[in-house]
Amino acid sequence: MPLSxxxxxxxxxxxxxxxxxxxxxxxxxxxxxxxxxxxxxxTGRTVEVEERLREQDCGQWEGLTFDEATARDPELRASWVRxxxxxxxxxxxxxxxxAERVRSFLVDLLAKExxxxxxxxxxxxxxxxxxRILLCVALGIPVRDYRRRFVQGRTNLxxxxxxxxxxxxxxxxxxxxxxxxxxxxTEASWS
Amino acid sequence: MLTLLLTRHxxxxxxxxxxxxxxxxxxxxxxxxxxxxxxxxxxxxxxxxxxxxxxxxxxxxxxxxxxxxxxxxxxRLRELDYGQWESLTYAEIDDRDPELRARWENxxxxxxxxxxxxxxxxAARAYGFLRDLLAEEMxxxxxxxxxxxxxxxxxxxxxxxxxAAEGQKRVLVxxxxxxxRILLCVALGIPIRDYRRRFLQDQTNLxxxxxxxxxxxxxxxxxxxxxxxxxxxxGEAPWG
Numbered sequence: 275m276p277l278s279x280x281x282x283x284x285x286x287x288x289x290x291x292x293x294x295x296x297x298x299x300x301x302x303x304x305x306x307x308x309x310x311x312x313x314x315x316x317t318g319r320t321v322e323v324e325e326r327l328r329e330q331d332c333g334q335w336e337g338l339t340f341d342e343a344t345a346r347d348p349e350l351r352a353s354w355v356r357x358x359x360x361x362x363x364x365x366x367x368x369x370x371x372x373a374e375r376v377r378s379f380l381v382d383l384l385a386k387e388x389x390x391x392x393x394x395x396x397x398x399x400x401x402x403x404x405x406r407i408l409l410c411v412a413l414g415i416p417v418r419d420y421r422r423r424f425v426q427g428r429t430n431l432x433x434x435x436x437x438x439x440x441x442x443x444x445x446x447x448x449x450x451x452x453x454x455x456x457x458x459x460t461e462a463s464w465s
Numbered sequence: 466m467l468t469l470l471l472t473r474h475x476x477x478x479x480x481x482x483x484x485x486x487x488x489x490x491x492x493x494x495x496x497x498x499x500x501x502x503x504x505x506x507x508x509x510x511x512x513x514x515x516x517x518x519x520x521x522x523x524x525x526x527x528x529x530x531x532x533x534x535x536x537x538x539x540x541r542l543r544e545l546d547y548g549q550w551e552s553l554t555y556a557e558i559d560d561r562d563p564e565l566r567a568r569w570e571n572x573x574x575x576x577x578x579x580x581x582x583x584x585x586x587x588a589a590r591a592y593g594f595l596r597d598l599l600a601e602e603m604x605x606x607x608x609x610x611x612x613x614x615x616x617x618x619x620x621x622x623x624x625x626x627x628x629a630a631e632g633q634k635r636v637l638v639x640x641x642x643x644x645x646r647i648l649l650c651v652a653l654g655i656p657i658r659d660y661r662r663r664f665l666q667d668q669t670n671l672x673x674x675x676x677x678x679x680x681x682x683x684x685x686x687x688x689x690x691x692x693x694x695x696x697x698x699x700g701e702a703p704w705g
Contacts, residue, residue: 295702413663415655423653425688448665450687454694 277310284429284456285314291431291455295395298387302399303327311429312399326379329401333366359418369407373417376408380442388438402426409434412445427453467603469652469685470512470637471672472530473645474522475499484558486544486581486643487551492525499669499696500529506671506695510635514602517639518542526669527639536639541590544641548581574657584647584657591648595682602634603678642666649674652685667693 277285292315301322302312312321335343343363344351354361362368387394400408406420412434415423426432433448475496479485492500507530516537517527527536550558558566558578569576577583640648646660652674655663666672673689 413655414659415653419654422684423686425686444662446663446665447690449692450690452689452692452694454692 276306281307281311281428282314285311287455287457288429288431289315289317292397297397298394299396300399301327301383301396303329303401303404305329305401308399308401312397315397315399324379326375327398327400327404330369330372330403330407331365331367333363335363335366355421357418358421359416369403369417369420372404372407373411376404376411377442380408380411384436384440384442388436388440391438405432409447409450411442413447414443425451427451427456429453429456431455466633466678467599467676468633468635468688469598469674469676470507470635471645471648471674472503472526472637472639472670473642473666473668474518474520474526474639475668477522479552484547484550484553484555486547486641487520489521491521496522496668497525497529500526502695503669503671504530504532507637512637513634514636515639516542516598516636518544518641518644520544520641523639523641527637530637530639539594541594542638542640542644543590545584545587545643545647546580546582548578550578550581572658573661584660587644587647588651588657591644591651592682595648595652598636599676599680599682602636603632603676645672649687649690651683653687654683665691667691667696669693669696671695 288311297319299322300312300316300319301324302308304323304325305328308327309321309323332338335346338346340351347364350361350363354363359369359373362371383396387396398408403420405426406424407417409415409424409432410417410420431452432450434445435448436445475492476499477485477490477496478493479488479490503526512534514537515527515531515534516539517523519538519540520543523542524536524538547553553561555566562579565576565578569578574584574588577586643660645666646664647657649655649664649672650657650660671689671692673687674685675688676685
């Protein structure tokens with residue numbers, strides 16, 4: 275699905291927010307909504323596409339609302355809510371499976387960007403479930419808790435920092451879910 | 466639902482370079498400007514209760530944001546007591562006792578400076594504060610508003626009167642850099658040992674935690690962390 279007009283406005287607001295902030299790389303999920311967002315922020319700079327940043331695959335439940343999913347299989351829905359790390363939707367990915375590709379992505383990113391002691395800044399553009407799972411991986415929080423612990427609003431700004439020698443689970447969380455660049459953000463993030 | 470807005474006091478006359486837990490310093494003019502910026506950011510945001518550490522820098526910050534509303538004081542929100550390391554820089558601590566400094570770097574949960582508090586001791590008072598706050602503001606049996614089913618984790622907006630009627634409480638807590646990072650570990654179930662490594666708390670930042678009915682003190686959702694957009698100009702990096 276492409277971005278809506280609102281979505282493009284949100285991406286442009288993030289782009290304005292990041293004007294003057296040096297970014298060494300911009301890496302996006304291959305999905306259209308992420309690539310469009312990344313390109314809006316990139317304003318001409320290169321956007322790399324990374325398969326491992328795809329959104330969690332919800333299998334046969336793709337496109338269902340939570341109510342529809344509950345109606346279809348209340349038991350599975352309940353077990354997924356209880357533990358979204360080990361449970362997966364029919365034909366879909368579990369949280370642990372997503373965490374595995376996120377970890378692999380972070381291993382490669384850190385191996386490439388950390389040595390040398392330069393201060394590198396990389397912008398990742400991805401999706402709500404995978405971002406929250408990435409936060410769990412990066413902060414050493416159980417993947418099972420990803421839905422309970424974090425919020426990822428559209429075009430929010432979240433900042434993680436790694437020092438040389440840090441493992442993928444050794445990040446510091448500098449900022450999480452900052453949406454102050456969105457015009458309706460006065461209370462949006464906590465209302 | 467309980468929404469906990471968390472902030473740290475503004476700049477004090479000690480600057481931001483030495484360990485200063487118990488030294489009771491006032492805000493500088495810059496610190497007051499930071500507190501005013503947060504006050505402006507929160508204009509129009511309904512806040513049911515404001516609770517501050519008893520220390521001057523936190524009280525001054527809270528009173529600035531309160532703009533006339535009452536500020537409650539809770540002794541458990543005090544900064545970590547650095548004991549004999551108070552007012553020292555890291556370099557001075559290394560000169561005095563490099564071995565203890567190394568142990569503290571390795572595990573600030575169980576290690577404490579001579580005469581000071583460990584991270585675990587501060588976590589115990591943060592836990593006690595959160596437990597009592599949840600009991601007071603969100604007593605069991607109140608009308609539950611379940612977590613939104615929106616997969617993005619955002620919640621549908623509701624009117625202020627509706628919010629009050631359904632027992633959605635908002636509490637602003639004004640405390641300190643180390644204390645806040647330890648409280649975040651407690652609230653999010655992260656090992657206290659990691660508090661220095663995992664979080665940042667810039668002066669007068671806005672951090673938001675959310676609790677639903679029946680959540681334990683360690684069951685919070687992190688809605689916003691260390692947002693300092695009210696202190697940054699255009700083109701400035703949005704992080705510390």
